[in-house]
Amino acid sequence: ETGVTQTPRHLVMGMTNKKSLKCEQHLGHNAMYWYKQSAKKPLELMFVYNFKEQTENNSVPSRFSPECPNSSHLFLHLHTLQPEDSALYLCASSQDLQKPSFGSGTRLTVV
Amino acid sequence: GENVEQHPSTLSVQEGDSAVIKCTYSDSASNYFPWYKQELGKRPQLIIDIRSNVGEKKDQRIAVTLNKTAKHFSLHITETQPEDSAVYFCAASMATDSWGKLQFGAGTQVVVTP
Numbered sequence: 001e002t003g004v005t006q007t008p009r010h011l012v013m014g015m016t017n018k019k020s021l022k023c024e025q026h027l028g029h030n031a032m033y034w035y036k037q038s039a040k041k042p043l044e045l046m047f048v049y050n051f052k053e054q055t056e057n058n059s060v061p062s063r064f065s066p067e068c069p070n071s072s073h074l075f076l077h078l079h080t081l082q083p084e085d086s087a088l089y090l091c092a093s094s095q096d097l098q099k100p101s102f103g104s105g106t107r108l109t110v111v
Numbered sequence: 112g113e114n115v116e117q118h119p120s121t122l123s124v125q126e127g128d129s130a131v132i133k134c135t136y137s138d139s140a141s142n143y144f145p146w147y148k149q150e151l152g153k154r155p156q157l158i159i160d161i162r163s164n165v166g167e168k169k170d171q172r173i174a175v176t177l178n179k180t181a182k183h184f185s186l187h188i189t190e191t192q193p194e195d196s197a198v199y200f201c202a203a204s205m206a207t208d209s210w211g212k213l214q215f216g217a218g219t220q221v222v223v224t225p
Binding site for chain 1: 115120145147153154155156157160200202212213214215216217218
């Protein structure tokens, strides 16, 4: 384990549901990230938080809403998703802001 | 912004042979280039990285080379073993970019056959 824990590991949700993904890091890092990994596509950076402040939002639709209550916890709130949002969502953290350590991800399926 | 292209998308090698994955980047200001390995169902893990002030770095059977002029960098795996089978991702970013905006390549599926 690298010290970045994501829950749940798998999630199936309908397009009208509201759900949240959780990430916790035990590494003492001060930056946390959400990435989206789709089949045969590059990892896509979604959000970056540094010292709990959001510093990056890569044109992510508003149906994805991040929350970072402290430097150790990161959430991704989901609502009214589309089937094309099905993917592996990876959380990462770093102290040296160029070497993120990844969690195992949440495999999301939108039906 | 930065754009990273990675080739090939799939690579099959015989155990014991070498594997080479190549990436090109577009932003000449990029100066940090990590490589991640992702085994099936597992998280991406950093295996080696290089900064633009060096041209080559080696760690046991893995080496990375960087050509700043041509804006490309490569991962070399020698004496491949079945446990090297995984998807490998290259990435690029700028050291002055404080928020870790790594731009990733699309990945290379490496299959090592015994």
